[in-house]
Amino acid sequence: MSLATNDASARAEALAEALVEGVLSGDRRALARTVTLVENATESGREALAKLYGHTGKAHIVGITGSGGAGKSTITNGLALELRKRGRTIGIVAVDPSSPFTHGAILGDRIRMQELTKDPDIFIRSMATRGELGGLAAMTSDVVAVLDAAGKDVIIVETVGAGQDEVEIASAAETTVVVLTPASGDDIQAMKAGIMEVADILVVNKADLPGADSLIGLLVAATTSASHGRLETPVLATVATKREGIVELADAIEEHRKRLVRSGRQDQLRLDRARRHVLALLRQQLLDAALRGPAEDGSLDETVRAVAERRLDPYTAAIRLSHSAGS
Numbered sequence: 001m002s003l004a005t006n007d008a009s010a011r012a013e014a015l016a017e018a019l020v021e022g023v024l025s026g027d028r029r030a031l032a033r034t035v036t037l038v039e040n041a042t043e044s045g046r047e048a049l050a051k052l053y054g055h056t057g058k059a060h061i062v063g064i065t066g067s068g069g070a071g072k073s074t075i076t077n078g079l080a081l082e083l084r085k086r087g088r089t090i091g092i093v094a095v096d097p098s099s100p101f102t103h104g105a106i107l108g109d110r111i112r113m114q115e116l117t118k119d120p121d122i123f124i125r126s127m128a129t130r131g132e133l134g135g136l137a138a139m140t141s142d143v144v145a146v147l148d149a150a151g152k153d154v155i156i157v158e159t160v161g162a163g164q165d166e167v168e169i170a171s172a173a174e175t176t177v178v179v180l181t182p183a184s185g186d187d188i189q190a191m192k193a194g195i196m197e198v199a200d201i202l203v204v205n206k207a208d209l210p211g212a213d214s215l216i217g218l219l220v221a222a223t224t225s226a227s228h229g230r231l232e233t234p235v236l237a238t239v240a241t242k243r244e245g246i247v248e249l250a251d252a253i254e255e256h257r258k259r260l261v262r263s264g265r266q267d268q269l270r271l272d273r274a275r276r277h278v279l280a281l282l283r284q285q286l287l288d289a290a291l292r293g294p295a296e297d298g299s300l301d302e303t304v305r306a307v308a309e310r311r312l313d314p315y316t317a318a319i320r321l322s323h324s325a326g327s
């Protein structure tokens with residue numbers, strides 16, 4: 001390692017140490033800066049995260065997911081205010097995988113959650129995707145870990161949509177709230193995307209609009225038949241814009257965690273999550289290591305072409321590439 005590299009990692013280490021101290025002592029600026037460094041996948045961010053990890057595991061991580069415009073941010077806003085009344089400190093991470101380039105959603109979040117930003121015990125960060133999709137779930141977990149270490153009691157993760165990536169993000173939460181709305185075809189979408197399976201609490205928001213009752217009926221029927229061997233899934237109605245149903249939602253969220261602890265499932269879920277996290281990182285590292293050589297010397301393109309032209313079968317191709325990684 002060259003002197004310059006040594007210098008750079010010494011600086012990264014020193015910065016990480018100072019930030020970790022700040023985060024653990026409740027310094028908001030240190031927290032904001034650490035979150036940014038983690039989001040940008042910097043060396044200091046990784047160092048800080050490694051040092052902070054031992055301090056995580058206390059926060060209640062709540063995922064709020066559902067289609068665009070369902071009212072997730074309005075619910076998050078109301079929920080944060082309600083939980084603050086109960087004395088909880090809050091972290092909010094709003095993730096928007098669908099808009100890598102626009103900041104429209106983030107701006108919207110800012111406006112919707114404006115009244116929260118004055119409270120020093122609420123920390124809000126909005127983020128859009130930068131890298132490829134797989135990275136977003138990992139990045140979200142990392143940011144959540146920093147907020148957890150900072151001592152936030154409840155961390156709300158808002159994700160838009162109902163695709164695989166969002167399901168992955170949602171499943172990193174301890175309590176997952178799925179938000180649906182009447183008369184938008186949401187119900188069928190949700191069942192198709194498998195989002196129902198990750199829902200711990202179902203919320204029918206915009207209950208002031210027609211069709212709410214029939215959607216609630218449908219969901220109650222669906223969850224009753226699907227809840228064999230699981231904790232039953234509550235179905236709640238909210239009108240987030242009027243703060244209706246938010247107290248009940250806060251109750252249901254806190255009750256869900258209590259039930260997890262009581263039933264002993266919390267430990268199992270933690271193990272599952274840790275396993276998924278480690279395996280996801282391992283997969284990424286192995287793939288990066290395997291592809292580094294072949295991507296640079298052109299043998300990856302050549303192998304792919306050979307498969308496309310049927311000169312080579314894909315199994316042999318993958319085995320050859322993985323062997324060349326070790327050499």
Ligand SMILES: Nc1nc2c(ncn2[C@@H]2O[C@H](COP(=O)(O)OP(=O)(O)OP(=O)(O)O)[C@@H](O)[C@H]2O)c(=O)[nH]1
Binds near residue numbers: 161
């Ligand atoms: N009628 C009605 N409108 C609502 C309700 N809740 C939210 N809205 C409106 O729905 C729109 C979207 O609300 P958001 O809270 O931004 O929804 P979101 O799910 O966070 O949206 P994205 O983050 O863009 O996916 C806003 O115009 C809200 O005012 C409700 O209970 N009833």
Ligand SMILES: [Mg+2]
Binds near residue numbers: 073074109
């Ligand atoms: Mg939103």
